[in-house]
Amino acid sequence: MNGLSINLATIRKQCDMRQAVDACLAAGITAIAPWRDQVAAIGLGEAAKLVRDNDLKVTGLCRGGMFPAPDAAGRQKAIDENRRALDESAALNADCLVLVVGGLPEGSKDLPGARTMVHDGLAALLEHARTMKVPLAIEPLHPMYAADRACVNTLRQALDLCDELGEGIGVAVDVYHVWWDPELEAQVARAGDRILAHHICDWLVPTQDLLVDRGMMGDGVIDLPAIRAMIEAAGFHGHQEVEIFSEKNWWKRPADEVLATCKERFATVC
């Protein structure tokens, strides 16, 4: 399946990383994006060997970020953790480290303050990212996650950060998070060669849960071909990475059925 990558969160309830890779290979899929906990569960060395031995493309490692914290020690701890995530990304030969930047620190209502912490955390991390030659991919998250997951909520905001920070940092464009944005086309064009990843799934109507009710491509309302065209016009021709969190549906089905559905939808609706 040329151009299709599977974010392993999509089958995280069914498979560990080794099983997930086996399922992808059996389906003819040779690009993946693992999560750090999935890598840790089998060990980084083993995960890197899986990637090498099977000549897998790793379209990203999920995830770094989570920069805001109530005190300086907490923020430093986050930066240190992100350095390790960069080392792991390099070991896995990942295209980028995907960043979910974090929301409000515990007990805080200061969103501009949290955003400053994100800026400062990124700035502190960037030199190591450049050294390791692993680009940082800011993933703007849907505004419904501003409080608890990521206070970077639009492509415009993410690109403003990239403009400030310079080389070595770009964006992960996940259709789930950005499809609603009236500025989408303009900001995708602005992103240009700073697009590091293209994540796909769908927005269900109604959506039953803020976190774990993402839809399979074609089951929702996102105009996937239109967004793909914007991204390609901006110069990104990398993989489309399927990332679906679905407690009540796709996480309950056999991995091979999920992957077969991803392939079929990728071929027909993306």
Place this chain on the structure above:
Amino acid sequence: MNGLSINLATIRKQCDMRQAVDACLAAGITAIAPWRDQVAAIGLGEAAKLVRDNDLKVTGLCRGGMFPAPDAAGRQKAIDENRRALDESAALNADCLVLVVGGLPEGSKDLPGARTMVHDGLAALLEHARTMKVPLAIEPLHPMYAADRACVNTLRQALDLCDELGEGIGVAVDVYHVWWDPELEAQVARAGDRILAHHICDWLVPTQDLLVDRGMMGDGVIDLPAIRAMIEAAGFHGHQEVEIFSEKNWWKRPADEVLATCKERFATVC
């Protein structure tokens, strides 16, 4: 309670409009914002008499909008319905008609197309709004409602529409919908005298339901005083209107308890 208005959706499960007004008056609250179905249930004449007899301030009528439709007949029907909503607003001496503009037409994934339908619907409605001297208040809704409720999702987008359409149209700023916006301060300042309403409630963490899990002021993460300061700096010194949809909490409590809590929180955390 000077400066406090109650959107009657906040106690819609407990009260009809007459009972709601009685409860507000008993609590010393003399400003309200009813919904059209609440007005219709007691009759427009009776509702207008309630307002007049009690010298109530009506900070808005909820709601007009819902402009997109699959065909021209459906869109015309929406415009006609909005004209009636304007007539009702005038009869109630409402400060504005609040517009939830509508999302994707049934079966459509064309968000730019829906947005064009909203523009065209507003343009068609505006002359009647000017004639009736009832300002149209576009309420940008949180991006999580882009598909099914409103495809105007940021203040910037709403103000761009206002710029295009001219006199007689402005915005309703509801903290629940806009608190996450990195451009909030700049766009509130830009809005200036086009701010027609200021709605308050709170964003709960976690939020259990996309529609009916809004929080009482102080129970969530929104920095209400900061947003109030922005709105006042922009020149709006009208009422703060409490609008809470809360299936599992506030809709289950007696109206007098809800109103007492609104008053206490308004005095202490807004």
